[in-house]
Amino acid sequence: MENPSLLPMLVLGFVLIATFLAIAFDWLDKTVAALLGAVTAVALAMVMGIYHGEKPYLTVHEFIHHDLGVIGVIVGTSIIVAIAADSGLFHFIAVRLVKTTRGRSALLHPAIMAATVGFVTFLTIAPGVLIMASLVLVITRALDDDPRPYIVTVAIGANSGALMTFASGIPTLMIGTSAGIPYVQFLVVSTPLALISAVVAFIVIRRFYAKALSANAEPAARAARVAEFDEWALVRDRTLFYRSAIILLGTIVGFALAQKLGVGLDYIAFAGATAALLFSGQSPEEAIRKVKWTIILFFVGLFILIGTVGETGLLEVLAEGIYGLSGDNMVLVLLLMVPFVFITAGIVDNIPVAATMIPVVQSMIEKGLAAEPLWWSLIAACNLGGNPTPVGSIAAVIALHALEKERGISIGWGEYLKVGGTVTLFQIILVLVYMNLYRIFDLFPPL
Amino acid sequence: MSEIQSDDKDIRTNVERFEAAARASKVEFEIPRIDRILLVLDGSNQDATSEGLATVLARSAEAELRIFAADGSRRDPDRKDYLDRRAEALRENGIRAEVEALEKSAENLKAYEQILAAAERTSCDLMVLCAPYLEDFDSLGRESVGTTLDILMCRSAVPVLAAREPRDDPGRCLEKILLPITPFLDPGARAAAWTFRLVREGGHIQLLAITGDEWPETPTDMPENAEIRVAAGLHRAEAAGLIAAMQRRSAEAGLGCRMDLASGEVVKVLAEWANREELTVVVPCCPRDPVGTAYQRVQALVRELRNPVLIV
Incomplete structure (x- = not known):
């Protein structure tokens, strides 16, 4: 970028901030906000001559082209997940798991956390949280337990689950694709961090809700109530069970081998989706209808908006600002970046924050900073950054909404901030310590 | 907000499914002996x-x-x-x-x-x-x-x-058995037992839950969503218990068993499903009152069917 001029930066910067505020404060539907931001940004860019080349408008297509892989993975995995979730396999496993606890709170609470992390790992946040939040609402009603600690566990645990693998969470996928991180590296760096962060969250939630989590009935009575659940009532099609599980696992193995095979993750996701549509026996129309097309359009709007803002040089200026404050002192860089991302992700939404920070981190790497700690810290902070507020992540939004809708219980900002904020505080420290230890002991696999 | 609205339906459907597991009554049946x-x-x-x-x-x-x-x-x-x-x-x-x-x-x-x-x-x-x-x-x-x-x-x-x-090849019709689950054709354990009696070894049982305006326990304030309405009907203790028993039993017997949801007028929907391929339909006809709605529905259904039908 040569001689970036101030006016386009200020104008497009304003459009970006206005869009983020509209998303953060729910002034507009977030898809509409992103599309409005994109349309406005493109019009302003054309007027101000921000795009270059013979046909300047084609720059917009380049923005989308750059992120087609991410969109492909989201569409493909959405189809697989819709079919797998509908098969009843995960509902069945969830009830089996709950039954093994015999209703004992000391076991039920960790089981809910473990199942949430596990389901989100394989199903991504929205379907995983839908299943677990629904289970919590039904099981706590049967046991006459307070559902709040369990719902908060699902809301916060899901963000740890999103950190587990490349395809578990959308910010993970976006950053992983831009950084070109091989799938298997997630098992080395991201998975252990996800598990530790879940344990940290679990301990904080357990202490915070110690009283609410104490069982209010005889163990035998609780065991009997849990035993009454018949998981076979959740089965739609046993064959579909096995097929879904095989396709899901096959897709994960495919993701792990994609680089060696020389294909993109989007190809693997579409191959898995095709197999799911072929062998599920479900109506393809029904399965395809379950793809969250609003999210896809949200992405398209976001990518165009961020790409256009990037053309003004504003994001480079932001990167230079961080670099100017920290120099090449990575500890300082992480100390600035990680809490910033945690906080903004908690307020706005982690997806736009990830989309904005990707070019910023790329600029910082171009300035000579080590890529690995920056990318991994961004992945961790974007995912876990949704924890402090009840609107910070889609997991919290779904889980708390389900609680209010189904049981008429609302968890206010004050209560959520106390528990979520405490979890976030410990998780910021965890991410900083974890990344620095990996850096110091040279544990990051090279990118 | 649109995301939340679609999640409302998803949440309700998922809750209903778990409610079904919570309420499922124990349904047991003996496969009838044919001498x-x-x-x-x-x-x-x-x-x-x-x-x-x-x-x-x-x-x-x-x-x-x-x-x-x-x-x-x-x-x-x-x-x-x-x-x-x-x-x-x-x-x-x-x-x-x-x-x-x-x-x-x-x-x-x-x-x-x-x-x-x-x-x-x-x-x-x-x-x-x-x-x-x-x-x-x-x-x-x-x-x-x-x-x-x-x-x-x-x-x-x-x-x-x-x-x-x-x-x-009439035997092919016994490779797949369709058992409808609706309040008006409430199958109960007897029809379930006969379904297992009819189906050939390694065959397939198709359960079809159909909703119209008939589910008596469907809350009226629900969004107009077929899947939710069926799920609501299926969490009735006996329906959930029957599905659980059918799935468990078919797993033990190495049979395929699939539950599908459909919406619409019961006879029309059921006939449409039943006439798609060669199979046998099992329908209960109880109480056997010739002027009763249940009887007349079964009669109308059998008239529409092209495949064999077992009236239990």
């Missing part, structure tokens, strides 16, 4: 289908076949010869088959009265015949199930397996 099958022929173009169905069932249950034809059947003049030849052919195929003679005293009775008398005499566990009886399917089978089946549906003490459109 004797009454195969009722009439010389129509559906006889081969009735015989094929009865043969497959007799073989799998190691049951005896009693072959009978009511007075007035198309092959009346040579009825005895015809039945003897059918019995001989069956015996050559390893089936225990005997001709059930028409009693002289029954000659002036209506066909359904003769069949009911034969069923009582033989102490059969199941009867197999075509509908309409004493008519080729092509003549009026698309418009009527015939008086004989109408009455047998009410009065038969044993389940009635009615063949409809002629099939080249």
